[in-house]
Amino acid sequence: MMHTASDTVMSDHTLSLIELTAFTADHCVKCNICTSACPFAKVTPLFPGPKVVGPQWQRLRDPDAPSPDHSLDYCSSCGICTLVCPHGVKVMEINTQAKAKLVETHGLSLRNWFLARNELWGRLGTPLAPLANFALRNRLVRWAAEKVIGVSRRAPMPGWAGYTFRGWWQRQLRDHPRPEPVSDADRVVYFHGCSTNTYEPHIGKLAVAILEHIGLHVEVPPQTCCGLPAQSNGDFPGARRYAQTNIERLADYARRGIPIVGTAASCMTAIKGDYQHVLGLDGAEARLVAAHTYDFMEFVWKLHQEGRLPTDFHPIHQELPYHAPCQLKAHGFGRPALDVLSLIPGLKLWEIDADCCGIAGTYGFKVEKREISEAVGWPIAQQVQEAGAEVVVCDTETCRWQIQALTGGTAIHPVVLLAEAYGLSVDDYRPPVRADKRRAPAPTGVW
């Protein structure tokens, strides 16, 4: 007797995605594969690990009763458990929902509220950048912040650029108006996220330069924080407000088939996945926006596969380690940064063997968790040091800050290398890795 897939009957379900999450616990066979992979349970006895707090304790969680456990707080929501589970149990998602329940019951601490509002601090700090940066670098201030609100003094803190990416872009458009493209097929939306807007505008500037070099018309519509910091601190109502705003502002572009592209891989995870799977916003608009949203390197690799990417690269003679953030692994699109950068002559990248750098969004900023966070990230520092590398490539900002703190070196976004190979630069940023511009770039057949 032979059967083929055409016989397959797809079963219909009537539960929403978010309701289904809890039921994936029933697929757990207790194999402990997730436990063996959880980067956090490995380094602290305070956390019993994904199998226990996820599918196992899910059996004890009554929707109408308060959450029965607190060790859950040590789960970072890095999502490695969900990735390694061979049976489709949404362990991280179960944990994140249960954490929200804890917050609902006990309220959000001042510190976690503070960390959940990255977007607000980014905006408030910008006009006061010199003062704010001084405060961040001041030991006394950091000590006080640790004692009073519980933000670790060892946690890596970004500095305010003193201007915003959005402000710069508006000046650009005023001074050098771009012609309207003939069709929507040549348009792309850039999602910068909070961090690029206020701390690292050079990443946004390089990203836009690359997109324009490719020949696309860039638009930067109004947008707000992706909501991930609020979500991972269990503040779901706050996260949903952010998410809803973004969905409303991006939906029209998605409807027109215009890709929405972002350089912060973790923000893109939120828009593509968490809005539906964690926050439960799975309406038609949210799904449409998700379907048209791309991580920057994912988008560039897609263009290459479609034969639309110019490859007029100057060589970069370097061998560099690359860290794939846990949030990037959650996309399931492989390692597009490695694929794209391997097109640059002379450049050789290797992937560090590490599941997570340990910062996990805002986790590693918390004083009681800083040590755990550093232990989780230690394998990265070890491998980078063994290789004698000074520059690490990585797609998300908090990871880069953490890696810099752990290694004492520099961590750059892949766009830095891509822009450098294209010979593109911005005025206030000098990349730590330089292309060999003596030779003319290889001619490109496209665009």
Next chain:
Amino acid sequence: MPAAKPERHSAASHPATGTDIIVIGAGLAGLMAAVFAVEAGARVRLIAQGWGQQLVTPGWISVCDRAEDDVIAEVRGYAALHPEHPYGRAGDDAMVGGLERFRAATEAVGLSYELRRKDGHNMRLMTLLGGIQRVMLAPRGLAAGDLTDVRGPILLVGFAGWRDFFADLAAANLRRQGVDARALAIQLPDPDRYWDLWPGDLARQFDSALFRETVARQVAPHARDVERVGFPAVLGMDDHPRALDDLGGLIGRPVFEIPTLPESVPGVRLSNRLRRWLLRHGARVQIGHPVVRGVVEGRRCVGVEVQSLGHSTLFRADHVILATGGLYGGGIETDESGRVWEPLFGLPVMAPETESRAEWYYDDLLVERGHPIHRQAGLRVNTRLQPLDAAGEPVLDNVYAIGQMLAGFNPLTDGCAEGIALATAYKAVQTALELDE
């Protein structure tokens, strides 16, 4: 290992081929197919929804557990008589080549897998409950427990209060089988510090020299008149080889490991080290999102689609190795109506000729010959490991099925699942890269 040593597989002899290979599945078969393909110079992408069974199985390599004499010779004889069996399909060279390359690859990442028996027979290794299992190849720690040549008494060490291993129960069972075994329960330092102790938690403790000393101090006085000392397989995670040697030195007797309940630390060691090796050698390792379909043009698979966030992602390849684990890995699906199907390519699946699902099983759960569904559900392939249609013709030119995806054996009861994983992983890479032509 017998003399017949295939020559065409050394990594050095193959420069980069520029061939793209996608391996679907991160069990032993998929993991090793990826390693063999990288060694042969291919560009490799390993894609899997989660890790495979090596993280829950004992960690040894069953080639043919029921063999009474020279294992390889017995498999050769069996394969010659049963060309439909996966060993028959893969061929002698692949069986021997797979084992040899596996040993070389694991040695290269600092784990040695030992044959131990000079006569090519199976070893006799103990299980967690004190059963005795025959296996051909095992990680050094497990192999050191071979009971074939045991001369003096052995000491089994457990941890007081640890619910996953009871040394006295295991020792009693061994004694019933004629092995002079004793038991000792020692105190773990600081047991209340932990929520729970999974095998991996203990293994990481054993990475610490200080921890090993506290253990050895308790064991040594009881080990003076025994030949060897057995522990659950938790003797070190990242630093395992040193932990094993060091502990043996401190106790003054050879130590060996006994497989535990999941997670299987020997399996974690293997997977972790091979993953790092793959990454360093330029392979992509993408664990977490399922392949949802193979993209086929004519008789070729041009790539696979992965269900990623927001939209699916297409990964292109010249060859695809299907190592999705059969019934228990998700590579073959069934439903309550008794349908059996392969979900990615819709490949024709062999299934029991029964009226209803009830006949897939016998009444006795632990029946020795195994249940019909376990023996019969799988893909029929040719000697190139290409899945076949009802007429016996390959369905696709560049897709190869390996490991538990194959019909013709029962991975649960036959005692050859790992041997078949290695042989077919090796064969698929040889075929894809035309190294065997």
